[in-house]
Amino acid sequence: DAGVIQSPRHEVTEMGQEVTLRCKPISGHNSLFWYRQTMMRGLELLIYFNNNVPIDDSGMPEDRFSAKMPNASFSTLKIQPSEPRDSAVYFCASRRGQGQDGELFFGEGSRLTVL
Amino acid sequence: GESVGLHLPTLSVQEGDNSIINCAYSNSASDYFIWYKQESGKGPQFIIDIRSNMDKRQGQRVTVLLNKTVKHLSLQIAATQPGDSAVYFCADRPIFSGGYNKLIFGAGTRLAVHP
Numbered sequence: 001d002a003g004v005i006q007s008p009r010h011e012v013t014e015m016g017q018e019v020t021l022r023c024k025p026i027s028g029h030n031s032l033f034w035y036r037q038t039m040m041r042g043l044e045l046l047i048y049f050n051n052n053v054p055i056d057d058s059g060m061p062e063d064r065f066s067a068k069m070p071n072a073s074f075s076t077l078k079i080q081p082s083e084p085r086d087s088a089v090y091f092c093a094s095r096r097g098q099g100q101d102g103e104l105f106f107g108e109g110s111r112l113t114v115l
Numbered sequence: 116g117e118s119v120g121l122h123l124p125t126l127s128v129q130e131g132d133n134s135i136i137n138c139a140y141s142n143s144a145s146d147y148f149i150w151y152k153q154e155s156g157k158g159p160q161f162i163i164d165i166r167s168n169m170d171k172r173q174g175q176r177v178t179v180l181l182n183k184t185v186k187h188l189s190l191q192i193a194a195t196q197p198g199d200s201a202v203y204f205c206a207d208r209p210i211f212s213g214g215y216n217k218l219i220f221g222a223g224t225r226l227a228v229h230p
Contacts, residue, residue, distance in 0.1 A: 006157075020186065035220075043159070043204065043220035091158055104218065106158030108163065 025094030138205035
């Protein structure tokens with residue numbers, strides 16, 4: 001299995017620009033999670049989907065952030081407009097099943113730098 | 116709100132020694148706990164998990180202990196190796212997350228293994 005695939009691995013952009021991060025979950029996994037990691041705040045859950053439906057987006061910082069999951073094999077996290085404080089590593093994770101124990105499988109992350 | 120924190124930000128051990136990484140959680144309603152390891156530049160990787168109806172679980176070279184009375188979780192690594200050097204995160208799953216495995220991560224402890 002290829003694992004969770006994220007792109008881009010690194011992105012440097014200027015304040016005000018739109019940023020789109022992409023994620024391909026592991027085939028057969030029906031839950032998908034977006035996390036943000038910073039030195040100050042650690043790993044924060046932004047949003048998670050189950051069967052392509054957003055379940056909880058209470059962790060999304062503000063309206064500049066949006067996430068979609070148009071199908072079972074693809075999700076995007078968009079920041080528009082981006083700000084320097086959005087600089088972080090963004091992780092996507094997926095798992096199989098619902099209401100069950102078991103690990104989340106994380107991607108390698110997308111490191112975002114907003115100048 | 117709930118939070119999961121760690122007592123020690125950095126732990127240094129000698130190769131071959133046993134390591135103990137501690138974690139305090141605040142949400143007494145959490146029913147599931149999990150440890151992740153994160154190497155530099157990579158996404159978190161699952162190590163071991165434990166349900167709240169257990170107080171100990173063993174894996175290969177790792178043991179997780181759960182003390183619900185004082186809301187404390189620990190990860191023990193036997194015969195620590197240089198490859199164990201990483202940041203270790205504990206996470207809990209609040210019952211109110213509806214079983215969607217909404218994990219709340221702690222700040223992390225860095226384990227440094229010296230030869």
